[in-house]
Amino acid sequence: MPSFISNFKQRLRLPRMFFRRPSRQEQIHGGPPLEFKRPIPTAPWRGIAVVVTIVVIVATAAWELHARWLGYAPTLNENEDLWTITRRKVEPESIVIIGDSRAWFDVDLDEFQKGLGKRPIQLAAPGSTTFPVLDDLAKDQSFHGTIICSFVPMLFLAPPGSPPMERAEKNVKRSHNQTPAQHASEYLGMWLEEQLAFLKPDDLSLEGFLNQLPIPNRPGAQVPPTFPPYFQTEDRERRARMWEKCAEPGSELAKRIQQIWIPLFTPPPPPSYIPKDVFMAEIKEGIEKRFADVTAAVEKIRARGGKIVFVRFPNSGGLKELEDKITPRQQTWDPLLQMTHAPGIYYSDFPELSGFNCPEWSHLTAGDSVKFSKRLVPHLRHALKMPATP
């Protein structure tokens, strides 16, 4: 054996594979190319394929008819790819709506366009925290447009790692990492969703079906809260409109959703594995940090010539009572405006913005969203220091 190889081998004790001929056993395993053919089971495959195809088409058609009979109609589903497509439309001077589902439901893009002179881009996302999106816009050096930011304290102040925070982060992350395949899949998916009513992953899917099974949980089990069923349509601009079935006066669906909001908006008890005082101190610290982070992001945007206005959209009924109790305005809205020195519009401060009824306590109907948006525009123009008329 040449000396340098033998020394090398001796010192490093490398596998002998590199230094000797393969054994017979290795040759068998490694491969003179095997004449390997996968066995094909004997069965009448043509007939099976034809019957399976027919059964699947019939079952899918039946499921589609059932969905339409239940009142569902084709519409887009909210997901991070649709959000990403919308995020990419943001230009340096765009008007961007960010925040939670209230801005998503309650803003009419046509009215805003008429009133503000530019079509806004809808980036508000249901059940999500505002901060990751605000921070993303602040880090986008080219952006110096206008932000209309919805404020729902429970969501705005949701801690890192919580579902609202994760939803927003997922959207932002996807907008940075979306692959060409995901982009193409979203366009194909949108086309399908605009044709088929049964494509409602939260309601009309296996998971939706399993979630509805009435199986009682163990006493004391900390199970995740129930989320509201499908109650909105969404278009390619991400404009959400409340489903008529929910908007009807005395609607059973609206009543069902009202009862879902209450546990969702009630703060969970401190986890068993953290002492209560430590947990409360962490929450307090987290809220202060969120205000500080939001202030820093707002300052960055302002330094580039951008503008921001915070908006508290309407709520009503038991949910309003609950929100006013657990997240009072003095402890949430007022400090936010003080710290950021940003203008704010709290709907109940203005008679023309008050008095709207949210059928399921949290969002306006499609018709009311148009009226509300029209009435909100003058306040936005004033807050953004725009001339009184467009």
Place this chain on the structure above:
Amino acid sequence: MLFNSLTFVVFYVVATTLYWSLRRWELRKNLLVVASYIFYGAWNPPFAALLFTTTAMDFWLGRKIGKAHARRAKKRWLVASVCMNLSMLGFFKYGNFLLQNFQWLLARIGIIYQPPHLDILLPVGISFYTFHSLSYTLDIYRGVLQPTRSLRDFILAVSFFPQLVAGPIVRAGDFLPQLQHPPRLKTNQFLWGLALMTLGLFEKIVLADTLLSGPADRVFDYAGPLVATDSWAGVLAFAGQIFFDFAGYSITAIGAALTLGFHLKDNFRFPYAAIGFSDFWRRWHISLSTFLRDYLYIPLGGNQVPPFRAALNLVIVMFLGGLWHGAAWTFVVWGLLHGSYLVIERVFRIFFEKKAWAGMLPVRLLAGFATYGAVCIAWVFFRASDFTIASRMLSGMFGGHPTGDMILTTRELLQIGIVTATVISLHWTMRDDSFETTVMRLPAWAITVIGAFMAFAIIFTQGTSNAFIYFQF
């Protein structure tokens, strides 16, 4: 591009239709190369260039090894190939891990060093295609494969889209011969391929993603102590999820290849009915275990060395097998656990294998369940993102938190129980047969009902294109 995405459906239909409508074999192969690079580039186009570079280098080095007459020269070219492949893998996959460990070591001797965090994006499937490519030069060196003259054929062998990103690890020696002659379109083979794809997607979309991943994620992500029921349920859910996720991918890949006329070997053979750990590794990720056996374990001496050395070899192989899965010490512990299991099994075999009672059904069943239990314990380290979570999970599983929290719904517990019991029963029923044999025993109406059920379940589930777990490796 994910198998469970709409883009793949369109891509597959277009690619397969074009493939079978072309008459010339050379054109068909060219089409597959283009399709495979589109498939890969649809994640991150620049990484297709990396894939091509690795492949072209190994093609060139393979020719050098083949042409060299002197043993010494062959070795030199082989070492170049191994170094090139492993350094690519090392940089992209283990760069930050090595820096972090270096930092930790320096801190132990009092040197404070803050390494830069390398913003490295891991190319999808790099561990798989590196092994595809490496098998070529290794086999040429071993004298069991002739270098191919066609760069295009070799590119196709490495990048063939069904197996490109998550296996099975198809050796060039198994694939290149299939490029010699054009396959003929056979209806039964094509339809069986589609049936396998349906099964694979059912496993991934319905079983792994919809029924198991949610509870597994919640249990492993929970920051507090859990009672034994929830801890075990989370681990069983993950055991099922990783099997259906990975086996689902492999079956879809095998099916897709079959519809194009190519034959890929099994990657799974009912692993949860394994009796003992050597049996488990003959049934789980077979293409990796045979790769490690042939290119590492046997060259280290295999069984032909004294028992202590053979045991050490096993541990070394499983250590590297663990590290192959990811740049984290939890994967290393997972590998070492399996290495220890294999060593303990060998000791047991020495004492008990020849006893008459060892072959009795109750004993075999007991050994099978003990194997499954031990495999599940090892999964804790595989899934947990750090040792704190792993130890909390293990403590919960063995009754360490009797007053811990309960976070799973009764419905989820039932779901996990039913899926786990079903998969174990099916694996035990089929453990001594091939899947094809089992299908052949079924009447046509039963195949039709099962096929229609799976296809409709995929549509009904409306999956959200979750990535396959093994993509990250």
